[in-house]
Amino acid sequence: MASTPKSNILVVGFGGIGTMTAYNLEASGLATVTGVLRSNYELANERGFKIWSCDHGQINSWRPTSITKEVPYVRAGTTPFDYVVVCTKNIPDIPPTVAEIIAPAVSPRHTSIVLVQNGINIEKPIIAAFPNNVVISGISRMNSSELRPGEIFHQDHDTLIIGAFRNPNLSIEVEHRAAERFTELYNASGKATGEYSKDVQFMRWRKLVYNASYNSLCAITGMDTSKLRLTGSAVTELLLPVMLEVKSVARAAGYQLAADQEDVSLNGDPLDGYFRPSMQQDIEKGNYMEMEVIVGEAVREGQRLGVPVPMLTTVYSLLKVLQFRTKVNRGLVELPPIKDFGAGDLMRRS
């Protein structure tokens, strides 16, 4: 291995998951990471990331080999990226799209694109935009968040489930080999686990059971996964019905999840953990949520396959309202001026 050149990797997005993913890739000693940072660029450039990680320990100041504010444009003839690892949120309803973001750094036929992102059908626009590149699915199972800008709190073991999405333009063997190589790389630090999977869609539907239910409902209600369970009523009336709808759609799509999948998903988080899933964290921070790839796509798959999804549909409708609220709060929606009731400034509603 000593003579193998290091993999040249671009990691896009340095939130809780992206930072730990990049850290683990560099910790392998086999990769050089260029990091694309947006909101936390200045801070990371100045002070580096402060990390508390259950796998890697406490790190007071860390930066990837190089950092940049924008996805670099890779000219033909210059050193290409072997992997572009995308750890941003996937929010197709808010431009730019993932494909547009990474396009400058993707070398046709060479770069493998790794989507460490939530949701289903996320590979479709990527394969359409980069028909000759391997697209790899990464499902991160660690729980890691950026508590404050540049401060990462990573609280359970980093397991990344890795496999190739099916790109009909490429041979399956090429895809599997690329995914296996990335899995080896991910395991090389000895601290994190890369888990190779041949059936990434199955894995994505499995994760969706948790995400479409807990992630959505925590975002809507402002309750973490523990408190939601402790209500009792939310389990029987909201979480389980949504989980079972996802399971039905998955089955119609050809993925028969475990008979007890809803129990596994329901009880996956420790009851004393009080985890706030990503969409809840996003809405609390005033950020957009990945509701289209997590819930919107599940609803559309249900409709396409003729599976009734009434609970998912209502959850989706509520999330659309919350996404609109974020747009309003960010000034992206023009509202009619408020009526003057003549009560003077003192009495005006805020």
Add this chain to the structure above:
Amino acid sequence: MASTPKSNILVVGFGGIGTMTAYNLEASGLATVTGVLRSNYELANERGFKIWSCDHGQINSWRPTSITKEVPYVRAGTTPFDYVVVCTKNIPDIPPTVAEIIAPAVSPRHTSIVLVQNGINIEKPIIAAFPNNVVISGISRMNSSELRPGEIFHQDHDTLIIGAFRNPNLSIEVEHRAAERFTELYNASGKATGEYSKDVQFMRWRKLVYNASYNSLCAITGMDTSKLRLTGSAVTELLLPVMLEVKSVARAAGYQLAADQEDVSLNGDPLDGYFRPSMQQDIEKGNYMEMEVIVGEAVREGQRLGVPVPMLTTVYSLLKVLQFRTKVNRGLVELPPIKDFGAGDLMRRS
């Protein structure tokens, strides 16, 4: 009229609606109001209420004839209250109940109990507790809120729809006469409108079309009625489906609302008004919501009458979670201690 003794009235609850209701009753010159205040007692006692009212103008300091912190106990033989007007929230899931609150001040066979409150089936526990008293329904159509403690902003004309609930122990004539007398009293100020109604249940179901939809969904999404309408999607996917379910339950219960009731309810608030309905205001202030009498009872009526109410049921489930959240925030629920992840205080989630 000059020789008629003034009506002796107890008003319980001095929020936006209660304060204006009490103010209008005293403005009649025909009533003496004793006010029961809780959270704003000290402030109102010291400084009086500051009121901006579209009907009564700007008032810098007002108090009812007398104020008290607790519902007074009326002994047999002392002057009874002619009316006990209840303007508190109706939250049967959080003790004490309305019947328990007003019991000390209700003189059997004499006091008429006026419920200026939202929801349906609210008269049932009152008639059960006070079988020989007239119970009057008041549906307030004014928009009035307490912006800050002791400061009332009342922004559209005070119309109170008044009629008797049917108490099978009393004669209908006695009930109607009592409701008519209260209507006259409410009109006597010349500033507000008391609108007598013979069919209070019809009126309550009609109001429920708005309350079960807008009031609930504004509370759940944190969006006022205007912003909710401006999403577009919320109208077709959430508001109208809930409204139509309420309409179906009302019909099965014997109340055929207007054919275009959903349009009337949908467009009742001015689009440039940005009204925040009561449950939204409550949850924003950390208060309990009247979700049981507005949504819970509608769901139970639907179930009792065999009318499918899937949207109302989901809305109800979400409101239960939010009510639980308020209990948690007020320290009424004991939660398991949070797991110590060993990250030190700096990294602990709040």
